[in-house]
Amino acid sequence: MDEYNALILREQWDRKYKSATQVFFVINGLYVVSFIGVAAFLARTGDAPPGGVMRLAGVSAMALGLMLVVGTGLVKKWRWAAIVATLWCCVTMLSALYTMGGSTEQPGTRDERNAAYANGAGAGAICPGILSIIMLISCGRAALAKTPPARDEPRAIPGASPDPFNPYGRTLAAPEKPRPTVALSLIGVGALFTIAGVGALTAGVMEQLEAVVISEKRWKPFQGDGFTVDFPAEPVLQDGVVPGELVEFSRSYKVETGFHVLEVVHYRLGSMAYVRPDGLQQELDHQVESFGGEVTARSNPAFPGASALRYEVENAQANERTVMLAVNKGNDVYMVMGCEANADQSRAAARFVDSFSLTR
DSSP states (O other): OOHHHHHHHHHHHHHHHHHHHHHHHHHHHHHHHHHHHHHHHHHHHTOSOTTHHHHHHHHHHHHHHHHHHHHHHHHTTOHHHHHHHHHHHHHHHHHHHHHHTOOSOOTTSSOHHHHHHHHHHHHHTHHHHHHHHHHHHHHHHHHTOOOOOOOOOOOOOTTOOOOTTOTTOOOOOOOOOOOOHHHHHHHHHHHHHHHHHHHHHHHHHHHHHHHHSOOGGGOEEEEOSSEEEEESSOOEEEEOOSOOTTEEEEEEEEEEOSSEEEEEEEEEEOTTOOOOTTHHHHHHHHHHHHHOOEEEEEEOOOBTTBEEEEEEEEETTTTEEEEEEEEEETTEEEEEEEEESOTTTOOHHHHHHHTOEEOO
16 A cells, blocks of 8 residues: 555544544533433432432433543544444434333323323433434444554665664664553543443332332331221321312322322211212222223122222223222221232232221
């Protein structure tokens, strides 16, 4: 290869790596800033589903670590850095495409918060997907660039006078190339950030799985007014949830995990009021109409001195299951409802409702 062609190859090599470096730093910098901003916002508002903030923090740390590791390699014009950057672009593109799918949750379901979070993330993934295409093209060109020949060492010109500083023809030792200490330091720091990000992302995923599938050890018996039931956490109490002139007392006991809504509503009618024979069925039918879905099972569980009706409701479109139990004893009515968003992975709703029992 003549010197002119070698010079052209070196210029192309330098230009492609310079372009890849600039695009990589700008786009990944936007990723890091946006991920950190969204994570901080969700942590402040408390609107993220279980593990959501931890996962965003992990992705932010991973993006920052890879930016330091790969960006340093691109600055040094190392081919492995261009290859890793190209693979990272493919990962971000696939993640954006997956996130654009939004959520299986539909409007009107019990788990509106997860639906809004997933649908908002899906809409917000459009911009990263487009940026990833730009970064993929730039980094891919650098990864596929033809390696230029090494620059030749200075050669002696025939017939030239001897070197006045080396009159006896001794071979001088070649100067040592400086070690890339700064580059290696940046790569080490980036690797630590990447490892920390992987750990945070794993913790966030585990927290999400724990919320989807409630482990048996989390269930604890809870003593209410005339009943006991198992909750996976301390329920939130609220009075006055059932309006009406004939209602003397009403209170709800609720636990929300992000993927489950577990609730007991207890209300007591006045002495002049009573529950009609078809009152429990009308109540459950009204709940089914409100939540949507299809009743797949009906039963009449046995409670001493009380009447009871149990429904199982499936919403295949939203992948949601709701188990309802209505119990009437005297003037006391208990509505026990368990709703789970991931019906194909969880059985917490039935576990919750079936643990209900009367104590008086």
